[in-house]
Amino acid sequence: MTERALRLGTRRSKLAMAQSGQVADAVRRATGREVELVEITTYGDTSREHLAQIGGTGVFVAALREALLRGEVDFAVHSLKDLPTAPHEGLALAAVPRREDPRDALVARDGLTLDRLPDGARVGTGSPRRMAQLNAYARSHGLRIETVPIRGNVDTRIGYVRSGELDAVVLAAAGLRRIGRSGEATELLPVDSVLPAPGQGALAIECPADDAALVAALSVLDDPHTRAAVSAERSLLAALEAGCSAPVGALADLLGDGRELTEMRLRGVVGTTDGSTLVQLSITGPVPTSHGDAIALGRELASEMLAKGAAGLMGERAL
Template sequence: MMEKALRLGTRRSKLAMAQSGQVAEAVRRVTGRPVELVEITTYGDTSREHLAQIGGTGVFVTALRDALVRGEVDFAVHSLKDLPTAQPEELALAAVPPREDPRDVVVARDALKFTDLPRGARIGTGSPRRMAQLNAYARTHGLDIETVPIRGNVDTRIGYVRDGELDAVVLAAAGLNRIGRIDEVTDFLSVDTVLPAPGQGALAIECAADHADLIAALGELDDPFTRVAVTAERSLLAALEAGCSAPVGALADLPPLSAPLERGDPQADAQIVKEMRLRGVVGTTDGTRMVQLSTTGPVPQTHDRAMALGRELATEMLAQGAAGLMGERAQ
């Protein structure tokens, strides 16, 4: 007799369905059980307001979490950058799979790179974080651009470029990769130009906290480095008291080696094992004021240490005036 199917709660968007489908296949492999997708509509999917207006925090995940608590689904998949930083006691973050490319990308007319866009180019994005950093880069590099707030799914956003309403839009590389549209990218933005949102490119798999067997099974999909990296990034976000829609970027990664080393070189292996760099940025959306800092240290071996690393960098950023640069503060 076939075991009862696990019910995976997912948003209805093309991207959400694609990434949930990929997780479903991985869960089938590790559990040997069938998995069925249960489509759930969230407030963020139905509201036409911009995220900064509706608060941003939790608008894409609350309905999924409610379904978990009510027992209507067994586990749920979220884009980790959409998760509020406070974890509900009744739910467990069972797994954070290996991270996709965390960078932001440009889809522009005529296959243009960001720095090749014409004077007065209109660039669409729904993210105050992207606006802040794009405008800051433009100001310091003599570019003449206008950032335009937009909403909608990938088709809608890229459609603005195809229809000539905008010269370019900025999206997450991970999302385009998961739906098989990465070939439409005309430029990959270096994280030195635009730091991604905390947790960007990573997925979160949640289930009820009292389902120990399911937590253990889903835990097979967890990537320890991705988990400590996004924990540090989200801790910084929480310590800044900023929501998902605030103009905050953060990335924890491996710092570049000072000199090229061969694969298998003990010095390279030691650095990869031991060091992680955490960077954070906060800025006004017009790009006129920015606070950007970083710290490098041992890769955190525990959740608490990763949290501490994020808090420590946030404290330094607040000391330099970060709080005054955030238009959206968590309530």
């Protein structure tokens, strides 16, 4: 008897469908089972308010999780940066596949890079994190830009540049790559200038925790290095008591001597959206040998950032 197809819950956006399709292909190869995509509309997709106004945290994942718990789908794919840091009762994070490029990408008119934008350039982004760091970069480099809050899918956002309404927009490089549009980026922003969101570039595969066979089947897609890195980043976010719409950037790198990985470096930043104040620190520790080690590194850096005043900066994140 042929097993029924696994039902993969996904948002309807072009990017979500693309990344869910890539996961579906990987699951087919790993399990030999057919996978069908089930499109689900989330509150974050239908609301026209800016993410900071609607809360940000979980607005793109709640409907998918409800479908999982009701048994309407067997597993779901999320952009990890959209996932709340607290575990969800009844659900398991079965796999975090290998991460795509975590950097932010600039899509600007006339092939411009950030430091060559004209005086007074209008740069669109829906992220307080990006606003904080872009404005701080501009201040430190003698540039004058205006960050403009925007919503919409990739086509909509790039359309603002094509129409001349904006001089540039900033998007996740991973998203552009997954939909085959990475060539439209005019610059990949260095992480020394703009740290990505915690978990940016990574995907999360969730399924019911009580389906041990499915958890085991999906776990073959897990990349332990990616999971360790994003665990540290998300631990930092959780310890700062900040949601995914807060102006917090974080990136964990596994470093080595060319033969083996020897340590993990975690960088974090919190800032006011006008870029006038940033708290930016880093910490280095041994390569995590357990989930707890990665969590501990994130908490340690969060403690240092809070001691430098990070909590007060997050209170100024409203757009």
